[in-house]
Amino acid sequence: MTFKAIALATILTGLGTTSALAQESGIPEAEVEAPTPQSIALELFAEAGSSLRAGDTETARRLMMAALDIKPAHPAVLRALVTIATRAERPDDGFAALDSMVEAGLTFAPADATLILLEAADADRLAGIRAALAANGEPVGEGEVIARINRPDALIEGVAMDIETDRIFVSSVADREILLLEPFARDEPIVFADREDGLWSVFGLVVDDRTRMLWAASGTVPQTPLADGEAEGTALFAFDLITGDLYRRYAIDGAVQMADFVVRDGSAYISDSGAPRVYRLDNVSGELEVLAEDPRFVSLQGVALARGALYVADYSMGIWRVDLTDGSAGLVRASETSLIGIDGLRQTRDGRLIAVRNGAEPYQVMAIDLDPTGRDVANVDVLLRGHASMAGNTEPTLVDLADGRAWLVSNAAWPLFPADGSVPDDARPATAIVELDLR
Known part of the structure; x- marks a missing residue:
């Protein structure tokens, strides 16, 4: 996990340090569990979901980018970024998330709303990405x-x-x-x-x-x-x-x-x-x-x-x-x-x-x-x-x-x-x- 991810998680989710958690909760510091990459990522997911429901797509995007820094090439994070890009009507962000899926060797079927947004922005680029995602699922090897x-x-x-x-x-x-x-x-x-x-x-x-x-x-x-x-x-x-x-x-x-x-x-x-x-x-x-x-x-x-x-x-x-x-x-x-x-x-x-x-x-x-x-x-x-x-x-x-x-x-x-x-x-x-x- 990079310093950027830790800093952004601390600022945007309020996780803070173990001492801060103890002060806020009233629990003795020795009994408070320190944040882990998993707990930070889950908190980022939760906060991003709340931001998205509130219509704040930019905060949701920043939170999920921090989660991606913690969990590189994680399918759930990349799918969430596609959803956020679609809600925000930001095709460049949607293309970037799908490109990352291709590089990660994943398959994915974008929702209709995503396809409509990206096709209007660049139909040829979308077609290339969809072909690459499909190729990631093609049979390989013999057994x-x-x-x-x-x-x-x-x-x-x-x-x-x-x-x-x-x-x-x-x-x-x-x-x-x-x-x-x-x-x-x-x-x-x-x-x-x-x-x-x-x-x-x-x-x-x-x-x-x-x-x-x-x-x-x-x-x-x-x-x-x-x-x-x-x-x-x-x-x-x-x-x-x-x-x-x-x-x-x-x-x-x-x-x-x-x-x-x-x-x-x-x-x-x-x-x-x-x-x-x-x-x-x-x-x-x-x-x-x-x-x-x-x-x-x-x-x-x-x-x-x-x-x-x-x-x-x-x-x-x-x-x-x-x-x-x-x-x-x-x-x-x-x-x-x-x-x-x-x-x-x-x-x-x-x-x-x-x-x-x-x-x-x-x-x-x-x-x-x-x-x-x-x-x-x-x-x-x-x-x-x-x-x-x-x-x-x-x-x-x-x-x-x-x-x-x-x-x-x-x-x-x-x-x-x-x-x-x-x-x-x-x-x-x-x-x-x-x-x-x-x-």
């Missing part, structure tokens, strides 16, 4: 569907490949299971572990070749079926990869939902999607500890190890680089491509980050090259977009890498599992596992 799991009520989320045996493991949120797919029967899942092993909903999975363990992150969400009186919880589980026996369950006080993780040389690094924390497990006989706890973390997801650091996707902020020594964190400075809405994150042997974006359209798998410092994005390539399996009311989620290949859960049916437990009219599809060649 082979190697398994279809006909368990529509399972809500498959994660995938892990055991390269030594060619067995695939997938995680179930709604059935609270880990399923095994044998190489000779990819479409016939076998239950590897379930709630009898203490599992809640299962999210990230990792096969550790060194210890021959299958690791699983488990926790509770609204889609988790709990028995009457059953307690919620979250933990990291380690299973014997061959026998399926539970080796150990790792828990830590204060954890809300362990989501995804990475394992290297017997050490695990785990994100907490419900708390601003990243955990570390030094070895299979150790205990979980907090590696990083930062109020700037919003919704942590996929995790990768590259260039001597830990990279953690934040659904709302982008990608954090976490120092493995002291846990300090900083946002990776992005190129024009939006890093908002990344779910799965893994690394190749040469330090490339493979990311699955499902929180911004178009959904896609991206390869992110970092600069030599590991703190800036040098290049982004789209590896897969618009695949036939990535269709309907579904989304790609987690990915695993090995031997120059990637395996992707391409159509997790999260939109068809409402948090209120209702059953939508649309049929839930079989889950497709897609293999990509990264070589």
